[in-house]
Amino acid sequence: MPYRAPLSDYRFLFDHVVDLKKVAATEKFAEATPDMVEAILTEAGRMCEDVLAPLQRRGDLHPAKLENGVVRTSPGFADGYRAIAEGGWVSIAADPDHGGMGLPMAVTTAVNEMMSAACLSLQLNPLMTQGQIEALEHHASDALKSLYLPKLITGAWAGTMNLTEPQAGSDVGALRSKAEPNGDGSYAITGQKIYISWGDNDFTENVCHLVLARLPDAVEGTKGISLFLVPKYLPDDTGAPGQANELRVVSLEHKMGLHGSPTAVMEYSGAKGWLVGPEHGGMKCMFTMMNNARLGVGGQGIGVAEGAYQHALAYASDRKQGRTPVEGGTGAIVDHADVRRMLATMKAEIFAARAIALSCGVAIDMARATGEADWSARAALLTPITKAFGTDTGISVADMGVQVHGGMGFIEETGAAQFSRDVRVTAIYEGTNGIQSMDLVARKMMDGGEAAFGLLDEIEAMAESAKATLPDLAMPVWNAAETLREAVEWLVGQSDMNTRFAGAVPFLRAFARVLGGYYHLRAAVADPEGARARLARFYILRLLPEHVGLLAHARVGAEDLYALSLEDLAA
């Protein structure tokens, strides 16, 4: 299953679409020059192509196993992880004070995406560590930071996040795990956690769990939750992994895909842990980790989409079937209009989702570098869209990849089905895409729509300026932005949250559609006679019109939905 890192796409996007120059112009990210970024991506890309891609199918065929309480990872994964760690790819964005490279999140996003494309199940491991690093950087004591961060950043130790319990999934406030002070500054953590991605492995010296639990005096709900760092092995006086902590993997899940990634049920039985952030302030800390992870998971969807696309294009270019319907055709199925439509859709969707994710990365970087609230608001707005649209794109593109393969798509040996099975979970974990959409229409609109309107102003101004040269592309984008603006205006006027929630998912998708139109238009303007403009035309004329139906759906409200009673649904 060969994979080719899409370096020219990143280069084009950084130069012409998401404006990485802005980021490199700040003092904080002055090192992120075009040459530096090119070198980073080239090296990471080569590692993904040569080392990670060959592991993809092995993880599927030889799932991680629990043997006598020990997790045995898929063959080759230990070597793959070593390549990631030794290359410094666990966390290129981490703080240089603790050994990180301090590179922009936009560049991290591209590197993460490539690793996801090459081997999603292994990439999930460093992605979890990245989130933990960021949570510790922001919220941990200096003592914890200096003990843990260097180990996590080099990849010597791995990190996990422990939120979910059987009765507490999307409603994390219902969790019951307990933390009791030991009297020495540490806490005894007790409880069961489920769905713990990479809850253990056999290739890092230690595994550090960030665990949400309740202190004895905690109130109910999310305000009574605190965050603890709980290592598998307690660091000794030298900081090396010492005595085993009171925690264990109870079982691993049998999943639809992502077999190479062990999904654990974890049991904490008075395990020793240390508070991260303030007492009862765990949710805020966890959100630092989750926002990072949400951008990362969006990137997973895009990566898988890219892998599935390359695979499908190779198959369609090779598979002979029927007479070619076009003059001078290749004789392969890529000549057929419907196959080409699928491939073009896949490519156009990947471009849109990737541009959204990289824009989100740029916004995060600008917020960090400048401290400006507008950039923070932009990042906050784009995060749920990146996560939901990136993963939906992963799912739909992988599904089209199966279809392009015809009968072979349903046969596991081609790998097309694995992309589809693996990526499915990305719409569920780190907050389901429904939760992302609710976040977008509620929390992210608490500013009265200001951040959204700011982005729409930018889109309309850009489309306005493109009208002179590319009217047939600029006009539909401008119109779509205006239709979306009306929907945002309607939305922020709805005080009943269920009215918003009833259309949240189609609203988010419509927002992504319009953003996709915008970024494709920018691409067309930069390359008006080239492939970018031809792809933009495909997207804008064929896919962008979807926003009309989506926004109609988004604005219906909740009344007729709840009029459908449970009895109606069961009838």
Place this chain on the structure above:
Amino acid sequence: MPYRAPLSDYRFLFDHVVDLKKVAATEKFAEATPDMVEAILTEAGRMCEDVLAPLQRRGDLHPAKLENGVVRTSPGFADGYRAIAEGGWVSIAADPDHGGMGLPMAVTTAVNEMMSAACLSLQLNPLMTQGQIEALEHHASDALKSLYLPKLITGAWAGTMNLTEPQAGSDVGALRSKAEPNGDGSYAITGQKIYISWGDNDFTENVCHLVLARLPDAVEGTKGISLFLVPKYLPDDTGAPGQANELRVVSLEHKMGLHGSPTAVMEYSGAKGWLVGPEHGGMKCMFTMMNNARLGVGGQGIGVAEGAYQHALAYASDRKQGRTPVEGGTGAIVDHADVRRMLATMKAEIFAARAIALSCGVAIDMARATGEADWSARAALLTPITKAFGTDTGISVADMGVQVHGGMGFIEETGAAQFSRDVRVTAIYEGTNGIQSMDLVARKMMDGGEAAFGLLDEIEAMAESAKATLPDLAMPVWNAAETLREAVEWLVGQSDMNTRFAGAVPFLRAFARVLGGYYHLRAAVADPEGARARLARFYILRLLPEHVGLLAHARVGAEDLYALSLEDLAA
């Protein structure tokens, strides 16, 4: 994995939406009275609930295997098949002259759908037999009919269809299997066939293969293909299975889903077969079988959608999570707007797809009973729509079922993922959904759009008459039909087939969307204060608007698509 046969839905659809009365009013189907149909569906439904549904997961966990050249089916499948055969459910539509019940295809469609919902992988076996029965009824000699049909109709013997070869998939005309006359009226068949669903089993006395092959004097392409009946065991003088024929299962595929159904590579090494239909006339005979199978496969998608829906509704009604957002809520996740949106979407889509499939069945029945060309044309028009929209609905509803389950959806033990994996192939086999769409915009529009316009006239007249009582539902349906009419007018004006093909898939989906609106509107008119009208409102206001974007896409043409060169796609 309990399943409840949706009898009230069939009853309502037959009485108020697809008008089964018309069929029962013909001489041919005079026995299909409401009482008879109710009795049939009730009994079939009970068998599906009690016998087939418990096999669903067993087939997934214990796939069919090839052991020393013998296919061993999943545990319990032999008993399940016996229940199907003994109940007479293999083929209730078959000709009474050979032991069939001669019931309408509309009723068969409902029975097939229930069996698919309960256990798709086993149901595929009798579905193949049904197609074979129909092909033999239409095209076989009287000798073949009297020898084979009674065995197939009782289910003592099973049937398969053998089209595909490694180099001949969608382009069936490229097949190379050979048939040489033995001089005694039989032929020696030699060649390899792939993707043979239920190529063998260990629970029927015999397996009869319908095989496409070329006679020695055959021209190239589809006009040189003949059809042969090739049994696993050659019938002896008494008609009982005798000597083994020269054919074997080479291997079984390792598939994404449908593990209970053995998908075989078949080798024919001079196997004895008998011609069905005229020499070189095999394609026409095979189309009889395939048209039947296409309606059946559409029903498979709908059945799986129903199973997935029932599963998701049960989970959502049971799973407590978070505070209920509605007064007097149940506390389960079904109270949440986004979960309810998903469930309502699933139910509304199933209703639409089921109505389309049953309408197709009614059209087939009316064509048979009356011989009227208009009914044949209606059936021909609806067949690809039923197949593609039914299976797309199966895929999208099963996918939503996974999402409703949240994290549990990705864990195999819930069964949600299995629905999604199993149903995926239905968009591929019996002609990919792309092929169905091309059939719709090309062959099915060779009448200049007459059949389509006839249906649109019916829709608009009905919407017109509903305007007085249900204006807010009738108007959008009328408008959507009119928009579709304009698209059909545009389409039939395009003489370049690639211009049509470039938008064929979105066109078919838009057609199905509009049909769904029509049938939902009929339901609302019949039950204006009830659950049917509330579901219709959900569909018409939220899902129907999708047709706007789809038809915009459908009408762009092929130019910009082919402007995207292979180099562009690979860039």
